[in-house]
Amino acid sequence: MSITKFFRNVSTEMRxxxxxxxxxxxxxxxxxxxxVVFLAVFFLVVDLxxxxxxxWIADSKQ
Structure with a gap:
């Protein structure tokens, strides 16, 4: 398959x-x-x- 035929097929499909x-x-x-904003805030809250x-666990063991 030639590169010209490939781009011709791409052009046809794009139409x-x-x-x-x-x-x-x-x-x-x-x-x-x-x-995206909702998920970013959600994961920020979960991470915090x-x-x-x-x-808290680390401080309670000391």
């Missing part, structure tokens, strides 16, 4: 793609950003909780 409208793309972007628990 078949159903691209999202601007409003859909905005909604998807907001959903992703909110999810586990760290505090380990410090």
């Amino acid at each position: 078949k793609v159903s691209w999202p409208k601007r409003k859909e793309l905005t909604n998807y972007t907001i959903t992703v950003v909110v999810t 909780g586990i760290s505090a628990l380990i410090r």
Whole structure:
């Protein structure tokens, strides 16, 4: 298969793609950003909780 044929096939397939409208793309972007922020805060709280628990256990053994 030649490189020219490959890129021709890529071009053909890209024309078949159903691209999202601007409003859909905005909604998807907001959903992703909110999810990432929520998970970051969640794991921050979990990490701080586990760290505090380990410090409390370590301090109680001394």
